[in-house]
Amino acid sequence: MNPAALFDVTGRVALVTGSTRGIGLALATGLVRAGATVVVNGRDPVVAGEVAARLSDHGPGRAVGRAFDVTDPVAVEEAVAGLEADGFALEVLVNNTGMQQRAPFTEFSDADWSRMLEVNLSSAFYVARSVARRMQDRGRGKIVNVLSVQSEVVRPGIAPYSATKGGLKMLTKGMCADLAGSGIQVNAIGPGYFATELTAALVADEEFSRWVESRTPAGRWGQVEDLVGALLFFSSDASAFVNGQVLHVDGGMLAVL
Template identity: 90%
Template structure:
C-alpha cells in the first residue's frame, strides 16, 4: 500500500518576530510633524531605518537627528516635493543609489482646508488633490517599481475616518481621502502578485499641532468625545501598533484593507 506524499510546507514563523522591522528601510512622507512624525518615531524605536521627508531640508535634517536619538533604528533625511513626479523619481532613485532601498513606504503627506462647498476655489481644489492624492500615487508608483523587482514590499497609505463619512465644510478633503482608499485597493490588485502588501490606516480625530485649534474648541471637543465610544481624542502614539502590523511580516497575507484607528467612531451612529 502506498501513501500520498505529504505536502511540503515552510516552517511556521516565530510569533515573537512577526512584528520585527529591525533594519528595514522605511520612507515616511510628511514626517517632520504631526502624525507622520509619530509614525516615523515608532518605526525608529522599533529598529527600522527611517527616511524623514519634508520640503525644507534644514527641518528634515533636524527632525531626523532628533528621531535618531530615540534609537535603536537609524534615520536619514530627504527633502523633496512629493507632488512633483520628477522630484519623487529622483529622490527614490537617489535613496536606492545611496544604499537605502525602500522596503516600507508610508504615504502620510496630507492637508486639510475647510470651506463651504460652493466657496471652494479651483486653486484650492487642485492643491488638495495634489497633496492628498496625487502625491501618494507618484511616490507609491516610483517605490513599487523597485519593490516589484525585489519581490517584496509594504505600502501603507494614511486615510481618515473622512474616507467613509463627512461633515460640512470638508467635501474636497473627504473626496481625496476616499480616492486614496480606492487607490489602496487598486494598488493591491496590481501589486499583490509581486509580493507587495498595500494597506491603509484610517485615523479618527487625533490631537496634533494641526488640530490644536479644534482641540481647544470646547464645544467641538465635547462633540468628538461624545461621538467617539472611547470618549477621547486619539493620541498619535495610538497609531504606531497598527502601523507596525502593516509594516511587518505579521500582515503577510493582508492586502487592500483599511484599519480604522478611531476609538470606535465608525462603529456607532
C-alpha cells in the first residue's frame, strides 16, 4: 500500500461540533481541504450555513451546515438521525465544542459549574453516544475528542475547566473500551496554548504571552493549522490500530518542567 494513502480521507463524512469559529473551524477547514464532506455545527443556522458555503469553496471536499444544541440530548438524537436520513452516514466525529471561564475556585457559581459540565463534557457524551450507535451498525468509525493540556495540568482560576477536560480524557478511554470491538477508534487531541479569537485577550497580554512562549519549548503560541495533521491521522486509516490515546499538540509544553 502507498503509505500516503493511509492518510486519505477523501469522501469521508465528518461532523465537527462547534465548528463555526476557532479551533473547530480550522479542523473543519482541514478536513474539507483533504477531500472530506464536513457537517459544520453551531447554534445559529444562518452562521453554520454561511461557514459551510465558504468552506465548500476551499474544496476538494464540501461542507453543509447543521445547527443544533449539542447540550440537549433530544436535539442531538434528532439531528444525527436527520443527517443519516439525508444521506450523511457519519464516519468521523470530532467533539470540539467547549468553553472556558476563569474564576477563583471558591467564587465559581453553581450555574457556571453546571454550564461548563454541559458544554465541555455532557455534549461530547450525547453526540458520541448517538453517532456511535450508527457506527456500530456499520462496523467502523472514528471519534476524536478535543481536550487540552489542562486535562493534565492546571493553572489558578480554571479548576472547573480542567476537571471537565480531564473527564473528557477518561471518557475517551472508556469509549475505547466499549467501542473498539465494533471497529471504532476513539482518540483525543490535546491542544496547548493556541492563538484564536477566543484567546485574543491572552495573546495581547504581553506578560502572559511571554510566559506561554517561555514555558513552551517551541517558543511560540500554537496556530490552529498546527492541529490539522493530528486530526487527519486520527480520522484516517493511518490510525486503524490506535485507540484510547491522547496526542498533545502543545509545542512540547507537557514534556518539560
